Amino acid sequence: MGTMGLALPWKARIASAPREAAAASAVTRAGDPATAGKWGTRVEGSEHLGSGPQGAAAEAATEDAALAAACRAGDLRAYERLYSLHGAKMKNLARNVLGSPVDAEDAVQETFLKVQRSIASFRGQSSFVTWTYRILINTCYDARRSRLRKKEVTTDDDSEETPRIEPRAPGAHPSLRMALECALGKLTRHQRDVFLLYEVEGFRHAEIAGMLEITEAASKNTLFQAKRNLREMLEPPRSSSAPSRA
Amino acid sequence: MNVTCKDRERIFEDGSAADWAALEAHAAACAACAEEVRAWKSLSVAAKQLQDYSPNPQLWTRIERALVEEDARKAQRAARKRWLSFFPAISVGWQAALAAAFVLILTVSVGWKLLVPVSEVDRGQHDQSLLKSAALKEVESTERAYEKAIDKLAAEAKPQLEDPATPLMANYHEKLLVLDSAINDLRAQAGLNPSNAQLRHQLLATYQEKQQTLEEVLEARK
Numbered sequence: 001m002g003t004m005g006l007a008l009p010w011k012a013r014i015a016s017a018p019r020e021a022a023a024a025s026a027v028t029r030a031g032d033p034a035t036a037g038k039w040g041t042r043v044e045g046s047e048h049l050g051s052g053p054q055g056a057a058a059e060a061a062t063e064d065a066a067l068a069a070a071c072r073a074g075d076l077r078a079y080e081r082l083y084s085l086h087g088a089k090m091k092n093l094a095r096n097v098l099g100s101p102v103d104a105e106d107a108v109q110e111t112f113l114k115v116q117r118s119i120a121s122f123r124g125q126s127s128f129v130t131w132t133y134r135i136l137i138n139t140c141y142d143a144r145r146s147r148l149r150k151k152e153v154t155t156d157d158d159s160e161e162t163p164r165i166e167p168r169a170p171g172a173h174p175s176l177r178m179a180l181e182c183a184l185g186k187l188t189r190h191q192r193d194v195f196l197l198y199e200v201e202g203f204r205h206a207e208i209a210g211m212l213e214i215t216e217a218a219s220k221n222t223l224f225q226a227k228r229n230l231r232e233m234l235e236p237p238r239s240s241s242a243p244s245r246a
Numbered sequence: 247m248n249v250t251c252k253d254r255e256r257i258f259e260d261g262s263a264a265d266w267a268a269l270e271a272h273a274a275a276c277a278a279c280a281e282e283v284r285a286w287k288s289l290s291v292a293a294k295q296l297q298d299y300s301p302n303p304q305l306w307t308r309i310e311r312a313l314v315e316e317d318a319r320k321a322q323r324a325a326r327k328r329w330l331s332f333f334p335a336i337s338v339g340w341q342a343a344l345a346a347a348f349v350l351i352l353t354v355s356v357g358w359k360l361l362v363p364v365s366e367v368d369r370g371q372h373d374q375s376l377l378k379s380a381a382l383k384e385v386e387s388t389e390r391a392y393e394k395a396i397d398k399l400a401a402e403a404k405p406q407l408e409d410p411a412t413p414l415m416a417n418y419h420e421k422l423l424v425l426d427s428a429i430n431d432l433r434a435q436a437g438l439n440p441s442n443a444q445l446r447h448q449l450l451a452t453y454q455e456k457q458q459t460l461e462e463v464l465e466a467r468k
Contacts, residue, residue, distance in 0.1 A: 079313055083306050088299040096296050105305050112309045113316055177295035199293035217260075224259035227289050234292075235285060
């Protein structure tokens with residue numbers, strides 16, 4: 001399967017994607033440090049630099065609390081606000097976990113219903129948005145398990161837990177995207193989740209730790225493992241001059 | 247800060263901005279590290295291929311409808327819970343008593359329903375045979391007036407009847423004695439059961455018979 005990633009030379013693929021590089025820089029959010037150098041890698045300011053804008057963080061926390069309070073009060077506009085802020089991101093995350101846009105929309109809808117049902121039990125131990133994403137991720141895996149059970153009932157196929165990938169709208173590099181999707185399917189659940197949350201959706205490790213109920217260090221380590229595995233799956237055979245990795 | 251090729255993976259995993267800057271400075275002079283750093287960062291760039299934020303305007307409408315429906319269901323459940331909330335508050339003994347009372351009421355209701363046709367027939371018959379107090383008073387007053395009128399007729403016919411000139415008159419006399427006896431019996435029974443319409447009908451018929459007989463007596467005199 002890794003051969004899919006070799007359809008295009010790695011260097012050529014990346015070199016032909018200046019727009020993506022620019023987008024990558026743009027996606028890193030306010031509060032995150034800017035990229036470190038010309039490569040556009042995201043390095044988390046709040047975690048490493050300690051110089052993130054405190055005002056923006058406080059404002060975000062206030063809005064988060066207000067949103068939670070309004071949702072708890074049953075205000076439908078608060079749910080609409082939550083959807084307008086995070087709906088697209090939630091759907092994209094669910095799409096990448098489940099592999100199907102239809103299933104992703106179902107999962108997002110189910111997530112909103114679960115938030116409505118259990119908002120009374122939300123104690124504010126994490127941010128409301130983090131809590132919502134945790135529900136979304138669990139809902140996605142519930143949906144996957146349910147799909148697997150159905151599959152087991154109907155067929156005797158192997159029950160490998162990989163997302164069923166359906167075609168997307170054509171992008172700049174469909175072959176790269178497909179190769180990445182297939183490679184992601186081979187990662188462990190945690191590696192895939194952390195990679196998607198960090199690299200695709202742009203969350204910080206602190207947020208990911210809250211969503212997946214792991215430590216920040218575990219989140220960083222899992223991302224490192226995920227990227228190393230992905231690189232091995234996607235990278236073309238390297239020259240012998242490259243130094244061996246630990 | 248000086249970094250070497252050995253620091254690369256540590257920086258990949260948890261490097262600060264300063265670490266990355268130092269690694270890139272090192273990579274400028276180290277082809278192997280330059281390739282590794284480039285490939286590592288390429289994954290982040292490639293990940294953006296998985297971003298698809300194309301909106302679906304119908305999705306919020308769908309979610310909103312589901313939320314409203316769920317809210318309505320929640321309100322219904324709450325209302326039902328409120329209505330039944332008194333039940334757990336009372337003791338088990340009272341709950342059992344209430345349940346028994348309910349069963350009893352149900353049994354009586356069903357029994358009543360089953361017996362209704364028979365009762366209806368009975369009630370219908372009683373309605374026909376019993377006179378209500380107002381109707382009874384009216385009947386009694388009419389009877390008294392009718393009796394007075396017949397007594398006047400009898401007074402007129404008395405001379406012929408007490409001294410019958412013909413066998414026919416003697417028969418009329420005997421018949422009137424029988425009718426008077428019948429009237430006395432019926433009036434005695436009606437006194438015991440004044441609301442019995444059947445008795446009243448028989449009494450009326452007997453009076454009519456007496457009236458007709460007296461008229462015939464008076465006709466025979468002419």
